[in-house]
Amino acid sequence: MTNVVELRNVSFGYDPSRPVLNDISLSIPRGSVVGIMGQSGCGKTTTLRIIMGAYRPTGGAANVLGHDTGALDTEGLYAMRRKMGMLFQFGALFTDMSVFENVAFPLREHLSLPEELVQDLVMMKLHAVGLRGAAHLMPTELSGGMARRVALARSIALDPQLMLYDEPFTGLDPISFGVIVRLIRELNDSLGATSVIVTHDVQEALDVVDYVWFMAAGKVIAQGTPDEIRASSEPFVNQFVNGKLEGPVPFHYPAPQYDADLELAG
Amino acid sequence: MLIGALRARLERLGGTVTSAVWRLGFASRFLFYLVVHSGTALRRFRLTIAQIYFAGVLSLVIILVSGLFVGMVLALQGYETLQRFGASESLGVLVALSLVRELGPVVAGLLFASRAGSAITAEIGLMKATEQISAMEMMAVDPIARVVAPRFWGGVLSMPLLAGLFSAMGIFGGYLVGVQLIGVDAGAFWSQMQAAVDWNNDILNGVIKSVVFGVAVTWIAVFEGYDAPPTAEGVSRATTRTVVTSSLAILALDFVLTALMFTGGNHQ
Numbered sequence: 001m002t003n004v005v006e007l008r009n010v011s012f013g014y015d016p017s018r019p020v021l022n023d024i025s026l027s028i029p030r031g032s033v034v035g036i037m038g039q040s041g042c043g044k045t046t047t048l049r050i051i052m053g054a055y056r057p058t059g060g061a062a063n064v065l066g067h068d069t070g071a072l073d074t075e076g077l078y079a080m081r082r083k084m085g086m087l088f089q090f091g092a093l094f095t096d097m098s099v100f101e102n103v104a105f106p107l108r109e110h111l112s113l114p115e116e117l118v119q120d121l122v123m124m125k126l127h128a129v130g131l132r133g134a135a136h137l138m139p140t141e142l143s144g145g146m147a148r149r150v151a152l153a154r155s156i157a158l159d160p161q162l163m164l165y166d167e168p169f170t171g172l173d174p175i176s177f178g179v180i181v182r183l184i185r186e187l188n189d190s191l192g193a194t195s196v197i198v199t200h201d202v203q204e205a206l207d208v209v210d211y212v213w214f215m216a217a218g219k220v221i222a223q224g225t226p227d228e229i230r231a232s233s234e235p236f237v238n239q240f241v242n243g244k245l246e247g248p249v250p251f252h253y254p255a256p257q258y259d260a261d262l263e264l265a266g
Numbered sequence: 267m268l269i270g271a272l273r274a275r276l277e278r279l280g281g282t283v284t285s286a287v288w289r290l291g292f293a294s295r296f297l298f299y300l301v302v303h304s305g306t307a308l309r310r311f312r313l314t315i316a317q318i319y320f321a322g323v324l325s326l327v328i329i330l331v332s333g334l335f336v337g338m339v340l341a342l343q344g345y346e347t348l349q350r351f352g353a354s355e356s357l358g359v360l361v362a363l364s365l366v367r368e369l370g371p372v373v374a375g376l377l378f379a380s381r382a383g384s385a386i387t388a389e390i391g392l393m394k395a396t397e398q399i400s401a402m403e404m405m406a407v408d409p410i411a412r413v414v415a416p417r418f419w420g421g422v423l424s425m426p427l428l429a430g431l432f433s434a435m436g437i438f439g440g441y442l443v444g445v446q447l448i449g450v451d452a453g454a455f456w457s458q459m460q461a462a463v464d465w466n467n468d469i470l471n472g473v474i475k476s477v478v479f480g481v482a483v484t485w486i487a488v489f490e491g492y493d494a495p496p497t498a499e500g501v502s503r504a505t506t507r508t509v510v511t512s513s514l515a516i517l518a519l520d521f522v523l524t525a526l527m528f529t530g531g532n533h534q
Contacts, residue, residue, distance in 0.1 A: 052404060054400075054403070074408075077406075078406035078408075079406070081403075081404060081405070081406040082406045084404070086401070086404040088397045088400070088401055088404075089397070090396070090397070092396060092397035092398050092400065092401035093398075094393075094398055094401075095393075095396070095398070105405070105407075106405045106407075109405065109406075109407045109412070110406070110407075151401075
């Protein structure tokens with residue numbers, strides 16, 4: 001099986017003394033749904049940005065869809081992104097366009113298709129997310145879950161080979177959540193794509209993904225199938241998966257002595 | 267102690283100056299990139315026309331009403347002074363020259379900055395804050411070419427038209443008050459105006475001013491929007507900065523342009 005994404009010893013930081021990513025190596029095979037999980041601020045969104053080419057690694061190499069992202073110019077980067085789709089945390093729909101025009105946007109920008117074909121393609125994509133009837137609505141008229149489904153339809157408009165999801169489950173009600181989970185799996189399998197889900201909703205995500213990379217403090221600390229992760233004895237993973245208060249991650253943010261702050265001392 | 271405080275103050279001053287120069291540099295590079303990547307905005311002119319509608323057509327009401335009132339007030343004030351010297355027939359000249367040379371471009375520019383410039387900044391800033399700009403980049407569409415350039419050209423093309431309409435409306439307002447209300451002779455009003463207003467020296471210079479103001483205001487507006495921190499506070503600050511900076515830019519540029527155009531003996 002070939003790898004669609006291959007990060008080799010990738011490091012990244014805005015400031016060399018404080019790296020955000022520290023020597024990350026991970027690979028994502030074609031056709032799989034892979035989760036990158038960890039606490040907020042552990043570097044998982046940065047990893048996603050490395051994969052989409054928004055950031056260039058300051059050390060190591062990122063190979064995505066056969067391109068070395070560090071060596072691409074803007075043209076090359078855009079050519080690579082045409083084969084990728086990305087679902088943003090809150091959808092990022094264009095608020096000045098209708099649902100139909102949002103989904104038609106990538107088609108109109110990249111292909112010069114006859115209008116009837118655009119119409120057919122948009123309706124097919126909207127049908128896939130169950131929102132064909134909402135084509136004429138404006139984004140402000142949609143619920144959060146619907147907006148995310150429209151954004152999903154837009155991100156698959158050009159039939160991407162690699163789908164990236166940035167916190168796709170945040171702020172969804174249980175029904176919308178179930179719909180999104182099912183869509184991620186179905187679209188991945190019907191498009192023959194590869195999907196990467198970045199999330200901290202561990203329990204939910206473990207039901208969807210084939211494989212998990214677990215991150216903490218800019219490093220990969222564990223990897224495995226969902227069952228292996230659930231059974232992991234690694235203290236951090238154990239604390240995180242089970243939502244325990246005590247463990248390697250302290251409940252308290254580093255602070256001076258409590259009595260000193262309450263001015264009890266002396 | 268004193269030297270230390272003085273040094274800190276000097277350092278702060280230096281820091282302010284260098285950061286202002288840096289920002290000007292960024293803005294200039296941004297303008298250059300924007301102009302180079304204007305292909306989409308000009309090829310798919312529909313995109314620019316939509317922005318002419320938002321920046322130009324939607325500013326029409328405020329521009330036309332202000333123009334009318336400025337012209338009417340000019341006529342009232344001008345008549346007051348001119349009739350003291352027995353020159354009330356020249357009211358048309360006074361109204362027309364004031365509007366075409368100065369008030370048309372400047373007041374229309376100031377109104378354009380607060381009506382259209384602020385809207386452009388807020389829209390681009392909010393698109394950035396809601397990740398619409400990032401989403402576009404992820405779809406391999408250059409947001410500067412697709413979002414910024416049409417807004418820039420829409421503003422640049424709208425501004426001279428708005429200034430022209432402002433002046434025309436002002437002259438009409440001057441006519442209403444001067445001729446219809448006060449009773450200045452209509453023939454004298456129009457013929458003296460025609461004789462005294464010169465195409466190159468007055469009208470063309472006014473148009474040049476309005477084009478320069480249009481570029482300045484729209485450039486500031488799109489840059490502030492694109493550069494705004496993606497937060498509610500960031501966007502609101504950027505919007506305020508657009509109005510303040512572009513108003514000051516209009517006044518400063520107006521002084522420079524007037525000095526260049528109407529001095530040095532090229533105008534009788």
